[in-house]
Amino acid sequence: MQNPFVYGEVVPGESFVDRETELDRLIGDLAAGQKVFLISPRRYGKSSLIRQALNALTRRNVLTVEVTVSSYSSYLSFLEGYARALAAVETRWERARGWLTKVIGSTRPEVRYDTDTTGPGRFSVSFPLVKSERDINRLANEVFTLPGRLAAEQKRSVVVALDEFQAIDGFNGGSVEHALRAAAQQQRQVGYVFAGSEPSLMEKMIGPKRPFYKAGPVMRLQKIPAEVFAGFIEARFGKSGIRAEAGLGAAIVVLAGNLPYDGQRLAHETWDDVRSSGGKKATLD
Numbered sequence: 001m002q003n004p005f006v007y008g009e010v011v012p013g014e015s016f017v018d019r020e021t022e023l024d025r026l027i028g029d030l031a032a033g034q035k036v037f038l039i040s041p042r043r044y045g046k047s048s049l050i051r052q053a054l055n056a057l058t059r060r061n062v063l064t065v066e067v068t069v070s071s072y073s074s075y076l077s078f079l080e081g082y083a084r085a086l087a088a089v090e091t092r093w094e095r096a097r098g099w100l101t102k103v104i105g106s107t108r109p110e111v112r113y114d115t116d117t118t119g120p121g122r123f124s125v126s127f128p129l130v131k132s133e134r135d136i137n138r139l140a141n142e143v144f145t146l147p148g149r150l151a152a153e154q155k156r157s158v159v160v161a162l163d164e165f166q167a168i169d170g171f172n173g174g175s176v177e178h179a180l181r182a183a184a185q186q187q188r189q190v191g192y193v194f195a196g197s198e199p200s201l202m203e204k205m206i207g208p209k210r211p212f213y214k215a216g217p218v219m220r221l222q223k224i225p226a227e228v229f230a231g232f233i234e235a236r237f238g239k240s241g242i243r244a245e246a247g248l249g250a251a252i253v254v255l256a257g258n259l260p261y262d263g264q265r266l267a268h269e270t271w272d273d274v275r276s277s278g279g280k281k282a283t284l285d
Contacts, residue, residue: 001275004236005268007261011048015236017260018228019049022219026053030159030191031062035184035216038195039202043261044221046195050161053193063089063150063158070164075171076127076136079143083109084125086146089154096123103149106138137175144183151189159191166196166205181211192216223258226250233267237282242274245283 006015029036030053040046054064065085072078083104087096097111107130113123130139151158168176184192194212196202199220206212230249237244252270256262274282 001240003268003271003275004240005233005264005271007264007268010051011045011264013052013055015264016048016052017045017232017264018224019045019052022049022221023052023056026050026193026219027056029217030057030193031060031157033157033188033191035192036194037202037206037212037216037218038193038221039199039218040195040197040221041199042197043259044197044223045260046197046221047163049221050163050193050195054159054161057159061156063154063156064161065089065147065158066161066163068163070167072167072171075140075176076130078168078171079136079140080125080127083143083146084123086150087111087125088123089150099153100125103146104139104142106142107135133172137179140176140179141183144180145187147190148183148187151187157189157191158187159193161193161195163195164197165194166198166201169201169205177205177211181215185215224260226253226258229253229258229260229263233263236267237271240271242271242279243281245281248282248284251284 004015006012026036026038026049038046038050050066054066058064065088067078067082067085069078072081083100087100090096090099100109100111104127107127110126110128111123112126127139130136147158147160168180184190194205196205204210206215206218227250230253233249233252234244237248248270252266253263256266270282274280
């Protein structure tokens with residue numbers, strides 16, 4: 001039996017705890033083309049919530065794109081990754097290359113397909129002719145129009161998730177915000193979720209002196225209700241064949257400070273301890 005508790009990664013649906021209200025709201029806003037700001041402290045399950053929403057929207061025939069901004073070290077590398085993610089909606093890389101070459105007019109993109117002996121391979125996008133800050137700003141204006149062009153050409157709604165969005169502050173943040181806001185507000189068929197796990201930075205980005213002020217609804221993740229989290233933990237123990245002593249879920253939630261990451265981790269370790277000892281019951285001890 002596989003351990004039913006997942007932490008340290010985007011959790012699959014069966015391991016996702018509660019958040020029904022937040023999930024319904026996020027799906028509804030994104031499907032309606034809203035530009036949503038999702039603000040959450042770390043380890044509250046923000047990325048898992050986004051993934052659940054994108055999966056639900058995909059089942060509704062919406063094209064979805066997900067990019068983690070903090071995984072890029074520069075503005076240019078972010079633009080390259082963003083362009084690649086949007087082009088990857090077209091699963092045939094030759095068509096993806098043709099589409100990207102057609103819609104990027106300011107510079108010639110270099111699109112390569114890298115084979116992988118262990119998987120299907122992937123393609124990469126780079127803009128080797130982009131050298132100066134002026135070149136980057138010109139390129140950004142084109143890249144940020146891509147979701148709208150994709151929606152128009154595919155005749156389908158598009159949803160873009162930019163996770164760890166506060167990281168753009170390190171890419172000449174003001175310039176990025178202005179360019180992205182200018183493009184996004186013209187894209188009626190494109191929903192965006194700008195998600196960040198540094199609340200103070202995110203709050204500044206939606207403040208009255210910044211481009212994204214009143215650009216869309218704001219969601220601030222709170223802790224999962226303790227009784228809901230406790231019930232989930234005990235139910236997951238039971239389904240895996242290990243009986244939970246009454247009050248075990250509540251004890252784990254309290255000890256973990258009711259943080260989703262820490263609660264899942266403590267439950268995971270407890271399950272492993274019981275399983276390795278050959279036990280059938282997880283006790284409070």
